[in-house]
Amino acid sequence: MSFIFEGFGKVVGNTVVLPSIQLTIEKKDVVAIQADMEYMHAFLSLMEEDRSYMTNEIRLSDGVLHGVEDLFFYRTNMGEYKRLTPEQTIRFWCDLYGVRVDIERILALAELNEVRNKKNKGLTFSEKKRLQFARSLIQPTTIYIFQEPTYHIDLQSKQVLNRILNELLKKDSFIIILTSSLEESIRIGTKVFRLTDRGLQRLEYNEEAEEEVEEKEASDTEDETIYQQRFEKISAKSDDKFILFDPLEIDFVETRDRQTILHVNNEEFISTVSMKDIETRLHIYGFFRCHRSYLVNLQRVREVVVWSKNSYSLTLENEKTVPLSKSRYGELKELLNW
Amino acid sequence: MNVQQIKVLMIRELKDLRFNGQVLLLFFTAFAMIFFIYVLNNLTITFSNEQITFFKGMTSLLSFISILVTMYTQGNIMVEEKEQGTGILYRLMKIRRINIFLAKSIVTYSMSYLLFTIGMIIYGYSLVQILMASIFTIPFFCMWLLIGTAIAEYAKNTIDVSLYGWPIMIVYFLIEGLVYSSILNKLTILFPNYHIERGLTLIENDDFTSGLKFMIVPFIWGGIALLFLIKRRQKKVSIEA
Incomplete structure (x- = not known):
C-alpha cells in the first residue's frame, strides 16, 4: 500500500500558492520535506481541505481515506490544556480517540514520567512538545504528518521523537516531516525532498550508489590532486565584492540549491568555488566530507550525536548541527580513533 | 450528535474548571451575591416617606448568576480553545462545533443552575416553585450561554x-x-428583564400557568442570540474559506 499525492497543489488567480506535487510514499518511509514557511503552510492547509481527498489528490493506493480526520497532524501551533497534567491529557486523548492504550508505556516513551502529575502550564517547551509527540502513539492511523517537530526542542526531545518515529514505523506507517531546516530533514528522513517554486525535488538518492559514483570520480581525479597546489584562501561573493576566507575561519560548507555556501561565524556566504574543489583544497586543513551536501571543519566539531543506528549528526562549537551520513560515520570514527 | 464525544469533552472540562481561577472567582462571587442580595433585600430604607428596597430577591440574583457565571464562564471556556491552540485538534478530528458547544454549555448550565437552586432554597422557595422556576429559566440561561459563545x-x-x-x-x-422603577415600562416590555421579573413574581405567588407564559420573550431573545451566533459563524467560515 502507498500513500499518494497526485497533482496536489493550488493556484489562486495567477499565483502559485503551492506547486503541483507528485509523490508516492511507501510504508515505513519517513519522507522529510524541506520547505519555506509559506509553502509549508500552504501544504498543510491544503491537506486539511476535504477537496484534496474528494478529488483523489491525496489517496491511498489500496484503502480508503475519508479526509483529514484519518491523518495524524502535529502542528507547531497546537496547544495543550494548561490545567491538566500530562497523564490526564493522555487519558483525555485516549477517550477522545476511543482507544485503550498502555498509558505507562506512552509516558515512558515520551520521557514524561517525572512530570506526569505536573500541570501542563508548568512544563518546559520541550516537554510540551514531547506530550504532543505522544499523541501520535494514541491516534489510530498509519499516516503521520509532523510540522517542524524539532524546532527549538532540546536534545532529549529529539531523541524521544526518534524513538516515537521508530515506534510508528513498526506498524507500517507513512510519515511526512515538514521542516524548514535542511539539516533536520536529512537527519530524520529516509527520503529527503525540497519543496520550492520548481515543485518537489528529491534531494538525496540512494546514498550507497552515490558513494560509489563519488569514489569513482575521486579515483578519476586522483592524478589531478597530486598536482594541486595548496590554496590558502577560499573566495566568496558578497554583493559586488569577493571575500577571501582563511580556511580555518570556515565552520562548514554546504551545498544548497546547487550553490556552495560557506558558514563563517554564523553567517552565510555563497562561494564561487564548487563543493568538490573546496573539499580537495580544504582536506589538508582538517575538513571532512560528512555528508554529500556538507563539508565540515573537524576542528569546530564538539559532539558526534548518535540518534539511532542509522542517524547521526555533528554538533559544532557554535551549537549548529550538521548531518553525518551513515557511510561517513565509520570513516570519521576511524579518522578520529574513538 | 455524538453523545460519547460530548461526555468525554465534558469530563475534561470539569477536570480543567476545578483549577480555572477566573471561573472559580466568578462562581464564588455569584455565590457571595446570594447572601449579599438576601441581606440587602431585607433591608428597607425610608427616605422622604418613600421606601427604598435594594435588589429584588431572586430576579436580581438570577441576573448576577446569568451574567457572571453563565455568560462569562461560557465565553471564557469557549475562547480558551482558541487561546491555547487546543481547538485545532478538534478541527482536525472533525468534531462538530455543536458537540463542543453542548459539552461546555452543560457544564456552565450546571454551575449556574446549582447557584440558582441554592439561592432559591435560601430565599425560601418551595420544591414546586423551584421546579417551575427551573423550567422557566431554561430559555433565559440558554440566551446567556449563546451570548457567551458569541x-x-x-x-x-x-x-x-x-x-x-x-x-x-x-x-x-x-x-x-x-424595569424596577417602572419608568419607560412600555419599552422595557421588549426586553427579557421585564418578563423574568414578572414570571418569577408569579411563580413566587404559585401562579405557575401565568408565570410560565413569560418564558416566551426570553425564548425569542434566545432565538435572536442563536441567529446572531449562526450568522457570525457563517461569516467566519466564509472568510476562512
Whole structure:
C-alpha cells in the first residue's frame, strides 16, 4: 500500500500558492520535506481541505481515506490544556480517540514520567512538545504528518521523537516531516525532498550508489590532486565584492540549491568555488566530507550525536548541527580513533 | 450528535474548571451575591416617606448568576480553545462545533443552575416553585450561554471576553433598573428583564400557568442570540474559506 499525492497543489488567480506535487510514499518511509514557511503552510492547509481527498489528490493506493480526520497532524501551533497534567491529557486523548492504550508505556516513551502529575502550564517547551509527540502513539492511523517537530526542542526531545518515529514505523506507517531546516530533514528522513517554486525535488538518492559514483570520480581525479597546489584562501561573493576566507575561519560548507555556501561565524556566504574543489583544497586543513551536501571543519566539531543506528549528526562549537551520513560515520570514527 | 464525544469533552472540562481561577472567582462571587442580595433585600430604607428596597430577591440574583457565571464562564471556556491552540485538534478530528458547544454549555448550565437552586432554597422557595422556576429559566440561561459563545467567537482571548462582556452587563443592568422603577415600562416590555421579573413574581405567588407564559420573550431573545451566533459563524467560515 502507498500513500499518494497526485497533482496536489493550488493556484489562486495567477499565483502559485503551492506547486503541483507528485509523490508516492511507501510504508515505513519517513519522507522529510524541506520547505519555506509559506509553502509549508500552504501544504498543510491544503491537506486539511476535504477537496484534496474528494478529488483523489491525496489517496491511498489500496484503502480508503475519508479526509483529514484519518491523518495524524502535529502542528507547531497546537496547544495543550494548561490545567491538566500530562497523564490526564493522555487519558483525555485516549477517550477522545476511543482507544485503550498502555498509558505507562506512552509516558515512558515520551520521557514524561517525572512530570506526569505536573500541570501542563508548568512544563518546559520541550516537554510540551514531547506530550504532543505522544499523541501520535494514541491516534489510530498509519499516516503521520509532523510540522517542524524539532524546532527549538532540546536534545532529549529529539531523541524521544526518534524513538516515537521508530515506534510508528513498526506498524507500517507513512510519515511526512515538514521542516524548514535542511539539516533536520536529512537527519530524520529516509527520503529527503525540497519543496520550492520548481515543485518537489528529491534531494538525496540512494546514498550507497552515490558513494560509489563519488569514489569513482575521486579515483578519476586522483592524478589531478597530486598536482594541486595548496590554496590558502577560499573566495566568496558578497554583493559586488569577493571575500577571501582563511580556511580555518570556515565552520562548514554546504551545498544548497546547487550553490556552495560557506558558514563563517554564523553567517552565510555563497562561494564561487564548487563543493568538490573546496573539499580537495580544504582536506589538508582538517575538513571532512560528512555528508554529500556538507563539508565540515573537524576542528569546530564538539559532539558526534548518535540518534539511532542509522542517524547521526555533528554538533559544532557554535551549537549548529550538521548531518553525518551513515557511510561517513565509520570513516570519521576511524579518522578520529574513538 | 455524538453523545460519547460530548461526555468525554465534558469530563475534561470539569477536570480543567476545578483549577480555572477566573471561573472559580466568578462562581464564588455569584455565590457571595446570594447572601449579599438576601441581606440587602431585607433591608428597607425610608427616605422622604418613600421606601427604598435594594435588589429584588431572586430576579436580581438570577441576573448576577446569568451574567457572571453563565455568560462569562461560557465565553471564557469557549475562547480558551482558541487561546491555547487546543481547538485545532478538534478541527482536525472533525468534531462538530455543536458537540463542543453542548459539552461546555452543560457544564456552565450546571454551575449556574446549582447557584440558582441554592439561592432559591435560601430565599425560601418551595420544591414546586423551584421546579417551575427551573423550567422557566431554561430559555433565559440558554440566551446567556449563546451570548457567551458569541462573545467568544469575536474574542481572541479571555481578556477580550471580559472586555466585550462589560458593555452587555452594563446595558442589561440599566434595563433592569428601568424595569424596577417602572419608568419607560412600555419599552422595557421588549426586553427579557421585564418578563423574568414578572414570571418569577408569579411563580413566587404559585401562579405557575401565568408565570410560565413569560418564558416566551426570553425564548425569542434566545432565538435572536442563536441567529446572531449562526450568522457570525457563517461569516467566519466564509472568510476562512
